[in-house]
Amino acid sequence: MIKIQKLFNIKYVTITATILLFFIFYATGSMQYRGFFTLRTFVSLFSDNAYLGVSAVGMTLVLISGGIDLSVGAVAALTTMIIAYGTEVMGLPAPITFAIALIIGTSLGLLMGTMIHRFEVPPFIATLAGMFLARGLCFVISIQSIAINNEWFRSIAKWKIKFQGGKSYITVGVIILIIIVVFGIWLMKYTKFGRTVYAIGGDEVSAKLMGLEVGKVKVAIYGINGFCSALAGIVFALYMSSGYPRHLIGMELDTIAAVVIGGTLLTGGSGYVIGTVFGVLIQGLIQTFINFNGTLSSWWTKIFIGVLLLLFIGLQRVVVILSHKRQTSNL
């Protein structure tokens, strides 16, 4: 009984709505199309969108803190370029290129965080500069697509846990996604760092006055997101087996949309990593719908996601207004 009450608690309304919507979508698809309600389709939701999920976990932190990061797609693309150029042209071992990419991604994030915190540059502009820089560096490395044929890399990309006689499988990308999601949930729920992120998003000045380390945490948030973007790039490189400077253009929007659909308030201060996972899955479901239907064109994805965004933002407004009323009536 307590649990049901908790579910309808105003705090959890948007996330409950997200999860409900996911199941409604899933049920509709299962009833309409043969082969929709199979383990294979379900698992491929994860493996096809693992990169988006990894990046969205980092973005959740950024949005909860009240910021925004436009650089994620470009940093992920840069990662695919570093891996491809490192292994194919420079002949470096693949794990070393992974490490280089992660270090560069994290450093870019920390740099942007420093600009935002230390020099009070608006997050939108600082990360826009980061996006230009990372995307430009992709083209500096190479203008053409580079296929990745490194043996170790290929074996990692091909490695999978098979079940159902090989019909469904889990890739390395999915395992990375699960690790990042668990890490994100732990970080936001059980650590001082996580609570500081919520406090910054709620009210930065109050957080500072409470003696929280606002500066360090703010810079670290962008550092973590830079790491997640690079990791998303690794997952995407494993998925595509190539580096291409035009990979993932506009991914930042998909990521932000997934986080918002997942119930995170863009004003900051509220949101859950698990909601983001469902946000990513809903986006994946829409794509699966369109694939199964076959006659719907891809632009419907865009219109659907626009309408969904609107729905969720409307819902969030209602929640904020209701909780406001509750607070004032308590006084």
Added chain:
Amino acid sequence: MLDNFRKITGSKAFSAVIALGAILLFNLVLNPDFFQITIKEGHLYGSLIDILNRSVPIMILAIGMTFVIATGGTDLSVGAIVALAGAVAVSLIRGDTEVLNEVSAMPLALVILITLGIATLAGVWNGLLIAFIEIQPIVATLVFMVAGRGIAQLITGARTLTTNFHPFSIIGQGWFLGLPVSLFIVVIVASLVLLLAKKSAFGMFVESVGISRSASAYSGIRAKLILVVVYGISGLCAGIAGLVVGSNIMCADANNAGLNYELDAILAVVIGGTAMTGGKFSIQGSMIGALVIQSLTTSIYAFDVPPEVTLVVKALVVVMVVLIQSKPFKEGVKKMALRGRQI
């Protein structure tokens, strides 16, 4: 004298003017031909004219964006509206015909009117979401940014529609008095907007809403109406830019027309000295900001660098300009200068 100097260096657009000057000077030193303007068939040709001509869409977008940013908002949807406007205009001109026609199915004036009307409506829609449902500007306009291109594709049937209707091409490719027609469009838009901003109370209301929306509302300013009008103007500007872009390429490309223009427009406004937190704004500054972005791109092209690498230079220039504008950075530099003097 010193006062005048302070006035100039203190002006909002100062860092943008310096940046533009530096880029032009750099070109003068390395490439003297850069400033050459020749007359061919009664038209003026040269890199400078080229920069002006190419920066037209961003300049128009930046003019509308200035008001939006002055109210403390951002409009991410302008790029999508550019694509939508192009799609509407070209499909109206083509009508039902499937073949490429040199005549229009509708008078051009009507085409322009309907296109601009739809673009303004898109802006007003953003404004309504922001003013009345109180959704944050970034999110409200994100909705249209994502869905707008989808709607544009719906109109074009996901094809790249082209047209050969000559009068339409004048908007973006024509010449008048030796100069590109689109430059005259910018001048007209800028004059009208400046008139609105300086000669009426509108500009002050916009600043006031940007500084404090609730205080403005309490003092009797209809903040909600101002917001709707501001986003409407931004949509209208995006519509005009969409016509220029569409006329320039003579087709409706729902996927690529105006792609990332919103970022350049916002950047132009910020380089031009209008703070993203809202308040005081400078329309001239935003236009100079757009010129900075375009002259940077054009001058890099002149050095045979792959065009995409421009992004790296663009990133560095953005960082430099925003750091110059950043208060903590200025204070830090001042402190360092003082310390240097003490030693």
